[in-house]
Amino acid sequence: MASGLLRSFDNQPMPGRDGYRVPLRRFFDVQRNAAWGYLIDNCKVDGRAEGLHVLYNYVTCPEAFEGKDKGGIGLHDMGVLMERNHEDNLAWLRANGQKGYRDWNELHGKHKGETLVIASCGPSLTHELPVLYRRRKEFRLMCVNRSLRPFMDPDAKPDYYYFVERRGIPDWVNEVEWPTGAAKSPFDLKGIAMIGTPQCDPRITRLFEPDRCYWGYTELGAMGHVPECANLTKYDVKAATTIGNAPFIAWKMGFSKLILVGCDFALDCQIAQHPEDAKKQIVEPTRMYFDRDWHQSHYARDPGWVTRMMPTVGAYNRAVMSEPILTGHASYFSAVLDFAHHEGGMWCANASSRGNLAFNNMPLDAALDHQTAKEPVECASST
């Protein structure tokens, strides 16, 4: 919710780049050192004033916005990027007969008593694919980011796709050329409901059906389980990882069982002998397919970081490689699951076959066969 201490200094609608009038309102927040940001309609199609969300003009990772020659996206201002995405998304919706953003609150409670499998982008996802394909009719499926790729089959398409990135990567939603990786042709995304924020990358959102796109904010703080988190995420939709928000979405939708696959919070790697120094070993990542953005942002810029990481779990000639950022995410995510499982009443299990996430770990078949005893706690009717 917008703070009462917000002071608008520009309440005039701004022209959208597609010729539409887009209501972007800039403001100061006196409580937060006069940080400036944008007021965004929070998907209320009736346009009521309450429930405005705030996006601050924070640049949390400036290196990602450097020039394209440095691997960035060439935009130095995240606020500008979010503004443009919002303009483009709204213009596209209106051009397709929508009044505005369709509120994702419409999905709340829609799947009471059902099972949801969330496929994340860890390299172990391929291990679970045979079972997921064999038992696909037994559960709802939600994909995030690149995990959409393995389910682009008419009989295996996910029910939901969730992403929050303001700059997505084309191969999430496109067939690509080999070996350049250039986008070739868009996936057939008919029938898949997208959940995202108005600031999501329009190059991704526009490939979905406009009337199957649901918009809104999925901040974990709304679950109320981690006060610090609530403060952190209340205003900044990007404060948590994509997968970190997914259990909250599942809980809001009323699912009674949540199973996670591909939630590794780790990379596959192998250890090889250094060719010149007998005392040294080399740790090399072996699975980058689902982790290309990680690969680009970390490994490509600093190849040495791989050799500094410690393999935490050995398996044959394959090991799982972790590092502090991933371990931190895993720890945080297990806390989220703990809340959803014990407080929210949504039975949660991690069926990822390897990785660093430790929460009710079990094989996928066993998780799908598990009979939940109790109904989840009734969730709130709206955010």
Next chain:
Amino acid sequence: MRIVHVAKTPVAGAMEALSSAIRDYTEHDSRAINSGGKVNNLEFPHDLVFSDSGIFPALARADAIVFHQNVNHQSQPFRDFLDGDPSKKCLGFYHSHPDACDPGVAQAGFPHFCIAQYQSLLWRNAIPIRNVIRFDRDDWPKRDAERARERKGDGKLWIGYAPTFRQSQKDQTPGSSQWHHSKGYDVTMPILEKIDKDFPGLVEVMVFEGIRYDSCIKGKALCDILVDEVVTGSYHRNTLEGLALGIPTACNVSPEVHGVLVKAAGANDFPVVHATAETLDEKLRWLVGLDEKTRRRMGNGSHDWMCRHWHPRDIAREFCAHVAAAPSYGEVAAKAGA
């Protein structure tokens, strides 16, 4: 049964040819995954490439995964699909000398195949499989000598030769992978050049290299005589293509390879013009001296032989029967563990 073939390279189009024949002639489904059809300057037909999203449903639903040539069952992400569903079958298929292959699948005790050429003598536990040539497809060029002559316009007799690489065999160890691979280019070309000079205005030697597979086949179809390989004692796809096109084809097949071949084909003979490095010149002069009808009769006989003994339908059915009889990945892995 759903079969998925995996290789890193195009394997001269052999994997795609087998996979598509299985789809066309059996009740089984088959897909082939590799890095596409291009290698060096050549281009072969291909099915799925590694970056296609279609590889995931194919591998997830596969009943059998066949690892060709230079990839093994430990390679990711393929290993995940086997570990995730041990009821799948895991097999190997080798198209080359062991030095040029990743023998991991064979060494781990999984059933494996090799092509019924000289490789059968080197992969002792492999099941020999005939190399599929898709001469049954509609786009396979029809041999018509008169039309070919019209198209060429010069009235010359064409002798076709398609070396894989211009490598010299002189520095290679006899029997090594490179020795087999070089196919006697440095020995064969001088003979062909001599024939070209000795029959001015009558004979033209056509060398096919570095072009798309379909263009290469169309070019070969315009030839009157083809030369495969006369040095190592084995035949190659070039010979099979020549026979299927109905063109007299010169090749050197050693007694050992001949034994492998006739056993795999269920035949008593192999209708090539047997020639060695020493006799190629003589055999070519003989072929050039034959009248058109005789050459055509030879070619028609070889095409008939291919239909009887080397039809993709029969090869696909034989291959699938072997796959169906293979133990599962889990059974072999448990046995190896015990």
